Amino acid sequence: MTVQSQQNEAGLRVSRSNGIATILISREAKMNAMSQAMWRSMIDLVGELEADDTVRVLVLRGAGDNFCAGADVSEFDTVRRDAETARSYEMLNAGAFAAIRNTHLPTIAAISGVCFGGGFGLAAACDLRIASPDALFSVPAARLGLAYPVEAMGDIVATAGAQMARYLAFSGARIDAARARECGFLLEVVPSDVLISRATDLAATIARNAPLSIRASKVSISAALTCNTQEAEHAQALGDITFESADYAEGRRAFRERRPPHFAGR
Numbered sequence: 001m002t003v004q005s006q007q008n009e010a011g012l013r014v015s016r017s018n019g020i021a022t023i024l025i026s027r028e029a030k031m032n033a034m035s036q037a038m039w040r041s042m043i044d045l046v047g048e049l050e051a052d053d054t055v056r057v058l059v060l061r062g063a064g065d066n067f068c069a070g071a072d073v074s075e076f077d078t079v080r081r082d083a084e085t086a087r088s089y090e091m092l093n094a095g096a097f098a099a100i101r102n103t104h105l106p107t108i109a110a111i112s113g114v115c116f117g118g119g120f121g122l123a124a125a126c127d128l129r130i131a132s133p134d135a136l137f138s139v140p141a142a143r144l145g146l147a148y149p150v151e152a153m154g155d156i157v158a159t160a161g162a163q164m165a166r167y168l169a170f171s172g173a174r175i176d177a178a179r180a181r182e183c184g185f186l187l188e189v190v191p192s193d194v195l196i197s198r199a200t201d202l203a204a205t206i207a208r209n210a211p212l213s214i215r216a217s218k219v220s221i222s223a224a225l226t227c228n229t230q231e232a233e234h235a236q237a238l239g240d241i242t243f244e245s246a247d248y249a250e251g252r253r254a255f256r257e258r259r260p261p262h263f264a265g266r
Contacts (some may be wrong), residue, residue, distance in 0.1 A: 010041035013063075014049070019056040019207035020200065021049045021105075024063055025119075031069035032062040034118050039071075039092040042122075046099040053265070056211055057203040058103065060126060061110040061196070062119075067135070070117025073144070086146070093118055094149040100125040101155060104215045106206050110199035111135045111177075112192060120168075121148070124155035127218065129185060130199060132192040135177040137185070139168040158225055160185040210247045211265035212238070 013024040023045055025032040034042075049055050062068050071080075071093065080089045100107055100122065109123040111131035116138045123129050139156065141148050148156075148169070156165045164183040167173065177189045190198045206214065216238035223231040242248055247263045254261035 010035065010037040012038060012041050012045060014045055016052070016055060018204065019054060020059060020203045021052070021055045021057070022059045022061065023049075024061060025068050026063040028064040028066075030072060031066045031114055032064070032119070033069040033072040034093070034096075034122075035072045036075060036089060036092060039089075039096045039118075042096040043092070043099045046096075046103055050103055050105060055105060056207040056265070058100075058105045058107045059110060059199050059203050060100070060107065060122060061199065062112070064113075065134075066113030067109070067111040067115040068119025068122060069114050070119045070121075070140075080146075090149050093121070094151055097121050097125040097149070097152050097155060101151075104218065106214055106218060108199055108203055108206075110195055111186075112195055114138075116140060121152045121155065124152070124159045124185075128187050128202070129159070130188045130190060130195065130202070131177045131180065131186050132195045133177050133189055134192060135180070135189075136174050137168070137176075137180050138172065138174040139165075140172045141169060143172040208260070208263075210242070210245075210251060210261075210263040212242045212245050212247055216242055 011025070011027040013026045015022045015024070023042070025034070025038070027033060027038070046058070049058060080086045107126040107128070109126040109129045111123055111129060112135055114136055115123055117140055120137055120139055139148070153165065153169070156168070160168070160180070160183050164185070168175070177186060180186045181189050188198070216235060219231060219238055220235035223235045246266050250263060251261050
């Protein structure tokens with residue numbers, strides 16, 4: 001097993017192993033709060049991983065005991081001080097959410113500790129979310145007197161439901177992992193000491209499956225949620241590609257030969 005790891009100046013660490021890429025939000029002194037530079041870097045990193053043909057799944061997690069405390073509020077007097085600077089800032093954090101939401105890679109958030117604000121947005125943009133029992137979730141916009149980007153609120157509605165989205169946004173309250181699982185935001189709640197291994201196992205299961213099939217399914221599910229005609233047509237086109245692929249032939253052959261398939265993503 002070869003593990004490739006790199007850390008950028010913004011505080012994000014990337015590793016690749018066996019088709020699984022992990023982005024580690026690494027700023028423990030600030031509970032992994034995202035700086036403006038980190039939002040920009042997240043967009044670039046997801047793009048780099050998308051272009052790497054060896055990567056089949058992306059896992060997002062935080063260093064230490066917390067997932068992400070959200071945006072670094074200590075910067076706001078400078079980078080988010082008024083409507084004009086807020087729009088520029090929000091282009092970056094909304095861009096980070098969009099990069100995760102729209103990547104063809106299946107994405108998994110492994111959540112422990114705090115998952116607040118922009119951290120909640122990052123998790124909501126992922127396809128799957130698992131957490132440890134100590135995880136806490138909050139959307140504290142009303143406590144700060146600001147508004148979330150529309151696309152980010154869309155992710156929260158899609159993953160937690162409209163009523164829970166309203167409750168979180170209006171009240172600024174915190175909910176625990178059990179409540180987050182009840183509303184459908186979390187797929188699983190697992191013991192803290194197995195959170196990372198469970199995320200890795202789940203990613204490995206996905207990585208063994210046919211990438212073209214997963215890509216088509218991801219777009220198809222999104223189209224079903226958005227009722228977007230163009231997206232539905234794109235999903236259909238991606239589905240058509242699977243039936244012409246070498247992986248489809250390999251899947252049928254492996255079924256006949258009663259062995260695990262070996263998918264190449266083409």
